[in-house]
Amino acid sequence: MSYDIFARAVWVTAQKDMRIYYRKAPVFIFGLILPTFLFLAFFVGRELDVELYFPGFLAMSLFFTSSSVGPLIVPWEKQAGTFERLLTYPVSIATIVLGDVIAGAIFGIIISSIVGTVGVLLLGLSVESMAILILAFVLGNICFAALGVALSAPAGRVPANIMMLAALVRFPLIFISGIFVPISEMTSPGVYITYVSPLTYLVDALNQAMGQAYVFAWYVDMLVLGGFALAFIISARYVLTRKSLKGL
Amino acid sequence: MHAIVVKDLHKKFGDQVALDGVGFEVEEGEFFGLLGPNGAGKTTTIRMITGVLKPDRGSVTVQGIDLRKAPLQAKQNMGVIPEVGNVYPDLSAIENLDLVGRFYGLDKTTRRSRAERLLVDLGLSERKDDLLRKFSKGMRQRVSIACAMVNEPPVLLLDEPTEGLDVMSRRLIVEKVRELNKKGTSVLMTTHNIEEANRLCQRVCIINKGKVVAFDTPERLRKTVEKIQTIEVAFDRRIDPGILEGSNISKVEACGDKWRIYTEDPDKALETILAVKEREGLRVLSIATCGPSLEDVFVKICEVPR
Numbered sequence: 125m126s127y128d129i130f131a132r133a134v135w136v137t138a139q140k141d142m143r144i145y146y147r148k149a150p151v152f153i154f155g156l157i158l159p160t161f162l163f164l165a166f167f168v169g170r171e172l173d174v175e176l177y178f179p180g181f182l183a184m185s186l187f188f189t190s191s192s193v194g195p196l197i198v199p200w201e202k203q204a205g206t207f208e209r210l211l212t213y214p215v216s217i218a219t220i221v222l223g224d225v226i227a228g229a230i231f232g233i234i235i236s237s238i239v240g241t242v243g244v245l246l247l248g249l250s251v252e253s254m255a256i257l258i259l260a261f262v263l264g265n266i267c268f269a270a271l272g273v274a275l276s277a278p279a280g281r282v283p284a285n286i287m288m289l290a291a292l293v294r295f296p297l298i299f300i301s302g303i304f305v306p307i308s309e310m311t312s313p314g315v316y317i318t319y320v321s322p323l324t325y326l327v328d329a330l331n332q333a334m335g336q337a338y339v340f341a342w343y344v345d346m347l348v349l350g351g352f353a354l355a356f357i358i359s360a361r362y363v364l365t366r367k368s369l370k371g372l
Numbered sequence: 373m374h375a376i377v378v379k380d381l382h383k384k385f386g387d388q389v390a391l392d393g394v395g396f397e398v399e400e401g402e403f404f405g406l407l408g409p410n411g412a413g414k415t416t417t418i419r420m421i422t423g424v425l426k427p428d429r430g431s432v433t434v435q436g437i438d439l440r441k442a443p444l445q446a447k448q449n450m451g452v453i454p455e456v457g458n459v460y461p462d463l464s465a466i467e468n469l470d471l472v473g474r475f476y477g478l479d480k481t482t483r484r485s486r487a488e489r490l491l492v493d494l495g496l497s498e499r500k501d502d503l504l505r506k507f508s509k510g511m512r513q514r515v516s517i518a519c520a521m522v523n524e525p526p527v528l529l530l531d532e533p534t535e536g537l538d539v540m541s542r543r544l545i546v547e548k549v550r551e552l553n554k555k556g557t558s559v560l561m562t563t564h565n566i567e568e569a570n571r572l573c574q575r576v577c578i579i580n581k582g583k584v585v586a587f588d589t590p591e592r593l594r595k596t597v598e599k600i601q602t603i604e605v606a607f608d609r610r611i612d613p614g615i616l617e618g619s620n621i622s623k624v625e626a627c628g629d630k631w632r633i634y635t636e637d638p639d640k641a642l643e644t645i646l647a648v649k650e651r652e653g654l655r656v657l658s659i660a661t662c663g664p665s666l667e668d669v670f671v672k673i674c675e676v677p678r
């Protein structure tokens with residue numbers, strides 16, 4: 125195993141993804157327009173406490189944005205016939221998965237930083253802990269970018285299908301993750317369902333970073349997000365490897 | 373050291389046996405042809421050499437590096453044109469080449485200069501900044517071959533590189549590959565164009581139904597079926613080929629406006645032909661005898677028993 129070729133393969137894959145797939149329509153629709161509409165639908169015109177709900181909204185937009193790039197890449201490349209060629213370069217399934225995750229995460233980090241900055245400047249919100257905020261942004265984006273890639277791994281060659289499926293998986297998550305009802309106000313047994321969702325831990329970490337009520341210590345949130353990220357990456361690699369044994 | 377060593381490759385897709393013990397080696401600097409009918413297992417073999425597919429059993433080494441043990445380093449030494457591998461339609465020709473150069477770890481100036489030169493050589497320099505989605509198939513294939521060459525690999529693997537191209541594009545590509553081969557690049561190529569294989573390859577390996585059925589120089593392979601000769605004859609009007617068939621003529625085949633007659637005894641066959649000509653009142657427009665071509669070898673070896 126030579127780590128320099130490995131690292132290069134990951135980074136060049138991410139560069140390729142950024143150059144080609146950030147411009148694709150589904151990324152705009154599912155990554156930017158959808159969270160905007162959700163924001164309008166749930167928050168505008170209601171007498172909601174912005175300070176209380178902003179971390180949840182930030183988490184939701186981060187979640188949709190970072191998980192919008194991943195489901196697109198592998199099915200798109202399989203359909204365009206570029207996937208097989210990609211595999212002949214000095215790359216492996218593992219480096220492709222990691223590169224795709226990084227591309228998704230960078231997209232998420234850029235957009236959620238903009239959303240976060242706008243929120244803080246425009247709405248006059250305060251940040252309690254910049255360190256937790258940054259850590260949550262990085263780990264959260266990696267985690268949900270990995271979710272996006274994992275969702276696409278079993279897919280065939282039709283990007284549209286998998287984008288639908290990805291939306292179907294992502295929507296329920298936002299309802300069980302303490303965005304609309306803060307976890308600190310939930311009672312059992314409902315609260316246990318929220319523990320299953322990785323998004324819960326991002327909401328919790330952002331709540332803490334922005335001075336709202338939270339449930340877990342920050343490092344627990346980060347550990348869980350990191351754990352989910354690892355699980356998504358490993359399963360994406362496993363599924364893609366299995367599929368490639370059967371002949372792509 | 374061999375450029376490529378393939379040992380005892382086995383692969384099953386479900387119940388379908390695609391490879392059943394394929395093995396051969398490609399010498400350093402050799403132009404090597406992998407031939408076989410549709411579904412023989414050529415693409416499957418190439419996919420295993422290029423690390424796209426893992427064999428059920430068997431091993432591959434490229435430039436002495438075991439593909440199973442160090443796939444990334446092994447792939448670093450290859451340039452590949454896969455059978456169904458496309459270049460990126462959303463990038464321009466030059467961007468595609470640049471991207472490939474990055475995957476092989478070339479620095480910026482090397483990437484630039486090689487890309488520019490390859491595009492000139494392959495007649496694409498005027499269109500280098502156009503997106504590939506606007507290119508024709510042949511132009512895309514030329515970009516594809518350029519992509520396989522930017523890293524100036526010691527080993528080139530080409531799966532039907534000239535499939536579906538016009539004469540000019542085919543010549544451009546063949547010339548470019550030949551030029552690299554002269555400079556020492558080992559080439560493994562599959563093709564259905566047997567004449568092309570005959571002209572280009574120093575050795576050919578013919579596989580059929582997942583097994584190696586012949587492996588030698590084109591010349592020596594021809595000798596193995598030397599017994600079979602063909603006579604090509606054109607008459608002034610169409611005939612029923614059945615009237616030519618007889619004891620010393622094994623097969624009659626329409627070949628454009630001519631008939632190709634297979635025989636082990638040209639002398640006797642000629643007598644038969646002349647007898648038919650007299651009996652039917654035909655005029656012979658042209659007649660020629662030919663030794664077995666590589667294509668004849670191929671057909672004989674891969675013939676399906678009817």
Ligand SMILES: Nc1ncnc2c1ncn2[C@@H]1O[C@H](COP(=O)(O)OP(=O)(O)OP(=O)(O)O)[C@@H](O)[C@H]1O
Nearest residue numbers: 370371385388390409410411412413414415416417
């Ligand atoms: N992904 C796959 N799934 C199932 N079977 C496959 C797959 N790929 C190849 N095969 C089978 O393996 C055998 C060999 O196929 P392969 O593509 O290697 O043939 P080939 O020699 O390249 O043929 P061609 O000249 O048509 O390109 C065929 O019987 C084919 O049906």
Ligand SMILES: [Mg+2]
Nearest residue numbers: 414415416455
């Ligand atoms: Mg093939």
